[in-house]
C-alpha cells in the first residue's frame with residue numbers, strides 16, 4: 001500500500017489530538033462510505049460496521065491477537081513482557097480460566113461497600129466549596145484503588161503505580177509510536193511488579209487475584225515474564241478505561257438534562273446510563289488485530305501480516321444494528337454492544353467496570369445532582385484507543401452542614 005492518501009475517501013488520524021475531541025462524525029462517514037477503510041498514512045485497516053467487527057472478534061484464526069498486536073509500530077519491540085491478552089488459544093484459554101471466576105458480578109459484589117466508602121471519602125472534602133474535578137479529584141483514584149486492593153498493592157505505592165500507568169498511556173499531538181516516556185512508564189511498572197512478585201511469592205496458596213497469578217507460575221501455567229505482564233495488564237487495563245468511562249457518563253448526563261432528570265428521579269436507571277454511555281461513548285475505541293491469513297472483507301483483500309483496528313464504538317453506532325445509533329438515550333439501553341469487545345478476549349473486568357461506574361455515579365447523583373460542567377476547564381486525555389477526559393471541573397451550590 002502506498003503512503004499517499006486518496007483524498008476522495010474520508011480520512012482519519014487516530015494520533016491527532018483534534019480528532020479525539022469528536023471522532024464520531026468521521027467514524028460515521030467511513031462506516032457509510034468506505035466501511036473497510038485502509039488508513040494509508042498509518043498503514044492499518046479500520047473495520048467500522050457491526051458485522052465486520054463482530055466477525056473479526058469471532059474469527060481468531062484469521063484475526064489474531066498474538067504477539068502484542070498494537071496499532072503503534074514500535075509497541076511490539078518496546079514492551080517486553082508478554083501478556084495473556086496477546087495470546088491465542090489454547091494458551092489464552094488456559095490462563096483466562098484462572099481469572100474468570102474472580103471477575104463475575106457475584107464474586108465482585110463484596111467490593112461495592114469499599115467503592116462507595118472510597119467515593120464518599122474523595123467527594124466529601126469538596127462539597128462545601130461548590131467545586132470538584134470529577135476526573136482529577138475522584139474518578140482517577142477509584143479504579144486503581146480497587147484493583148490494588150484486589151492484587152495487594154499497598155496504599156503508599158498506588159500514586160506511583162498510577163503515575164507510571166498514566167505515563168504509558170499519554171500521547172503528544174500526532175505522536176505515532178511509543179515515546180521514551182511511554183516506555184519508561186511501562187518499564188517502571190515492570191520493575192515494581194518484579195519486586196512485588198518476589199516479595200509475595202509465599203502468597204501463592206490463597207484464593208485472591210495475586211495468589212492465582214503466583215500459583216500459575218509455580219505450577220508452570222504461566223512463565224515469570226507472563227506473570228509480570230499480567231500484573232501490568234491488570235494495572236493498566238482497568239485504570240484509564242474505567243476512569244474515562246466515569247467522566248464520559250457524567251458528561252453525557254450533563255449534556256442531556258432531560259436524561260439526568262430521569263436518573264435523579266429514579267436512581268436505578270443509573271445502570272442504564274452506564275450501559276448507554278458504554279455503547280455510544282465507551283472509553284476503549286479501537287482494538288488491534290493482525291491478519292493471520294489472506295482474507296477478503298467487503299471486496300477488499302487483506303494479507304497475512306496486515307494490521308486491523310476494530311472500531312468498536314463505530315460498530316456500536318451502526319444503524320443496521322441500532323437505528324438511532326448516534327443518539328444518547330438511556331431509556332433504550334442495551335447490553336448488546338461491543339464496548340468490552342466480544343468473544344475470546346472480551347473484557348475480563350467488565351463486571352468490575354460496571355460496578356465502579358454505577359456506584360460512583362450513584363454518589364454523584366445523590367450528592368451533587370445539580371453539577372454544572374465548566375467547559376473551559378475540560379481537558380482530554382489523548383490516546384489512539386482510550387477516549388475520555390483527564391480534567392472535568394464541575395460547580396454546584398456549596399453544601400453546608
Ligand code: HEM
Nearest residue numbers: 085237238241242245284339340341345347348349352353
Ligand atoms: C470501562 C472500562 C473498560 C473498558 C471499556 C474495557 C475494554 C476492554 C476491551 C475492548 C477488551 C478486549 C480487548 C481485545 O479484544 O483485544 C478488554 C480486555 C480486557 N480487559 Fe477491559 N475494559 C475496561 C475495564 C477493565 C477492568 C476494570 C479490568 C480489570 C480489572 C479489565 C481487564 C481486562 C483484561 C484482563 C482484558 C483481556 C482479556 C483477555 O484477553 O482475555 N478491563 N477490555
